[in-house]
Structures are given as C-alpha cells and as structure tokens.
Amino acid sequence: xxxxxxxxxxxxxxxxxxxxxxxxxxxxxxxxxxxxxxxxxxxxxxxxxxxxxxxxxxxxxxxxx
Amino acid sequence: xxxxxxxxxxxxxxxxxxxxxxxxxxxxxxxxxxxxxxxxxxxxxxxxxxxxxxxxxxxxxxxxxxxxxxxxxxxxxxxxxxxxxxxxxxxxxxxxxxxxxxxxxxxxxxxxxxxxxxxxxxxxxxxxx
Numbered sequence: 001x002x003x004x005x006x007x008x009x010x011x012x013x014x015x016x017x018x019x020x021x022x023x024x025x026x027x028x029x030x031x032x033x034x035x036x037x038x039x040x041x042x043x044x045x046x047x048x049x050x051x052x053x054x055x056x057x058x059x060x061x062x063x064x065x
Numbered sequence: 066x067x068x069x070x071x072x073x074x075x076x077x078x079x080x081x082x083x084x085x086x087x088x089x090x091x092x093x094x095x096x097x098x099x100x101x102x103x104x105x106x107x108x109x110x111x112x113x114x115x116x117x118x119x120x121x122x123x124x125x126x127x128x129x130x131x132x133x134x135x136x137x138x139x140x141x142x143x144x145x146x147x148x149x150x151x152x153x154x155x156x157x158x159x160x161x162x163x164x165x166x167x168x169x170x171x172x173x174x175x176x177x178x179x180x181x182x183x184x185x186x187x188x189x190x191x192x193x194x
Contacts (some may be wrong), residue, residue, distance in 0.1 A: 001106040001109065001173050002075065003074075003075055003078055005104070006075070006078060006079055006082055006097065006101055007078075007082070007099060007102060009080035009082075009093065009096065009100055010085060010097060012093070012129035013085075013089075013090045013093035013094065013097065013146045014085070014086065016084075016090060016093070017089035017090050019100075021089075029100055031077055036090070039090075039093065040090075040092055040093060040096075043093050043190075044096060044127050045099075046100070047096050047099055048101075049104045050099075050100055050104070051099070051103060053103075053142070054103045054106060056108075056148075057106075057107070057110055058142055058145070058146055059142075061110060061113060061114070061117070061142065062138050062141060062142025062143075062145075063129070063135055063138060063139055063142075064139055064142050
C-alpha cells in the first residue's frame, strides 16, 4: 500500500532526529549535521520519484504534453 | 465509493506524521507532506478518468470541435498543478513563493485561453450589422 512510503519517511525523520541528538551530546557536532543532511537527501530521493510520476500522470491525463 | 475512506485515512496519517516530525526536522516534515498529497492524488486519478470519459461522450454527442474541450481539460490540469504546489509552498510558510506560483498559473491559463477569446470576438463582430 502507499502508506508504507509515508511511514518510511516519518521513520527516517525520527531516526535522524534521535541520532543527531545523540551525536550532539557526544560532542560530535559536525557529524550530527552530516547525518541530518544525509537523512534529508535520502528522503528527497524517495519523494523525487513520486513527484516525477505525478507530473507524468498529470501530463498524460490532462493532455498537457 | 470506498476510496474516500482510504483517502481520509492516508491524509490523517500524513498530518499526524508531519506533526510528529515537524518540531525536530521541519524540512523532512515538508517532504512528508508532499509525499502524502501525491499519494492522495494517485487515488483521485481513476475518479478523474471517469469524469473525462463523460467529457468525451459529450464531445461525440454534440460533435462540437473537440479542441475547446481539450483546452478546457488542459486548463483544469494547469490549475490543479498550480494550486498543488502553491499550497505546498504556503504550508511551509513561504507564502511569497506561493503567490508567485499562483500568479504564474493564472498567466499561463490566460495565455492558453487567448485563442478562445479571439474567436469569440470575431464571432461577435461577424454578428453585428
């Protein structure tokens, strides 16, 4: 079903938040920012596929292309 | 018929997930909102196809020239995409970008409607004595 992608993104968001918090406590500020960035990149890659599929579908459905 | 329940479930789930993730990671919450709305659109698409089937039937029944209906459907598509992205920008607080997208969408629709306006004016001129 499609909700697993929503839950996947939410899970990644929570995981990145926790990991960066732990890294901040351990004093590794720069690694925490890197973890945040990598989490955002992963999530963006997943959503970019969805958005390209959306634009193709809208293009075909509404004869826009 | 039962798709409406699925759509409501998914949108509620997305809203809750966005609220969970928003305080710590607002950017991932925005991307989550985008993903949720795209998934809801996938459910709406097959409903839309039935509506456009009605359009085709009306086109054949009245054997009007179909390019006006095609143009109408295009305008609906442009309107939908513009409103979709304007709401996403508005949600994230960037209302300046949302209004720019809305302005651009209105202009694109107006440009697409220019042939109709010119043909209407020619019709009126030809009718006048």
